[in-house]
Amino acid sequence: MEAMHASDPRRADVALAAVVDHLRLGGVPQPRVDAELLLAHVLGVSRGRAQALALVGSSLSVAEAARFRELGLRRGAREPLQHLTGVAHFRRIDLAVGPGVFVPRPETEVLVEHVLRLLPAGAGRIVDLGTGSGAIALSVALERPDVEVVGVERSPDALPWTRRNAATVGAPNARIVEGDLADAVPEWEGSVDVVVSNPPYVPDGMVPRDPEVDRFDPAVALYGGADGLDPMRAVVATAERLLRPGGGLAVEHGELQGEAVRALLGHRWVEAATHPDLTGRDRVTTARLR
Ligand SMILES: C[S@@+](CC[C@H](N)C(=O)[O-])C[C@H]1O[C@@H](n2cnc3c(N)ncnc32)[C@H](O)[C@@H]1O
Numbered sequence: 001m002e003a004m005h006a007s008d009p010r011r012a013d014v015a016l017a018a019v020v021d022h023l024r025l026g027g028v029p030q031p032r033v034d035a036e037l038l039l040a041h042v043l044g045v046s047r048g049r050a051q052a053l054a055l056v057g058s059s060l061s062v063a064e065a066a067r068f069r070e071l072g073l074r075r076g077a078r079e080p081l082q083h084l085t086g087v088a089h090f091r092r093i094d095l096a097v098g099p100g101v102f103v104p105r106p107e108t109e110v111l112v113e114h115v116l117r118l119l120p121a122g123a124g125r126i127v128d129l130g131t132g133s134g135a136i137a138l139s140v141a142l143e144r145p146d147v148e149v150v151g152v153e154r155s156p157d158a159l160p161w162t163r164r165n166a167a168t169v170g171a172p173n174a175r176i177v178e179g180d181l182a183d184a185v186p187e188w189e190g191s192v193d194v195v196v197s198n199p200p201y202v203p204d205g206m207v208p209r210d211p212e213v214d215r216f217d218p219a220v221a222l223y224g225g226a227d228g229l230d231p232m233r234a235v236v237a238t239a240e241r242l243l244r245p246g247g248g249l250a251v252e253h254g255e256l257q258g259e260a261v262r263a264l265l266g267h268r269w270v271e272a273a274t275h276p277d278l279t280g281r282d283r284v285t286t287a288r289l290r
Helices: 012-025 031-043 047-055 062-076 081-085 107-118 135-143 159-169 211-216 230-242 258-264
Strands: 087-090 093-096 124-129 147-153 174-178 192-197 243-252 269-276 282-289
Touching: 012 031, 012 047, 012 062, 031 047, 031 062, 031 081, 062 081, 081 087, 087 135, 093 135, 093 159, 107 135, 107 192, 107 243, 107 282, 124 135, 124 230, 135 147, 135 159, 135 174, 147 159, 159 174, 192 230, 230 243, 230 258, 258 269, 258 282
Parallel strands: 124 147, 124 192, 147 174, 192 243
Antiparallel strands: 087 093, 243 282, 269 282
């Protein structure tokens, strides 16, 4: 076996420590977690196995060491981890993501909980407006196989990812539709049980704090006009058109937008309520159509 020294950059622990340091310098929020996940990705193993290999000072091949270093440099420049690994984990599914599609966030998993609560037992119809990677639509389709799901997406850059994920998940009750959320699914007017959306809601003049968001999430997924709520107004109008009486709406929004979103819901809505996410921030509003 080739002799290895403690500073050998091909030793997994040495390479890992170098990438952790680099990510820390780049201001990456969880440098060790991300470095371990990148090492795991390069080696094609679980994060636990990557940790174990580093712990015993295993040797990386020249190609593995070079690839790990390259991905470390890109993550240090704040390219999203999920773009580097090509995968975003969301509830029970692994979604393919990359340039052109919004990376689904853990807090949106809570939005799905609200959808599941609003859906009737036995059967139903749900529409996900601005489905992006398909995270919400495909999760609901898998977790409620008795429900018919339509995911609507307008972006030609996002749609190939949506379609790829729909094919991988293979839920026969999910359909992806290309189009604008404002006039989506006319054939289901007045018959839908739940409309869900995580629309763009960042005010146009605001610059997102995280470089990953600002530089890599598509602008069409982020910005929503002067107050950020133009797409939300269209979502509410579409929900009023699609929902049956008593049908539910569940939308994600910025933590300071709960009151403004409730104010958008006029006299046709009841039970409007804003709910906190796992970190206590108001991120979801639900309501029912009269
Ligand atoms: C914040 S992302 C959410 C994506 C996904 N639903 C999620 O939660 O991860 C908003 C999505 O809405 C799409 N979108 C924006 N405006 C739209 C419109 N007018 N019609 C349809 N989709 C739209 C964007 O392309 C983007 O995929």
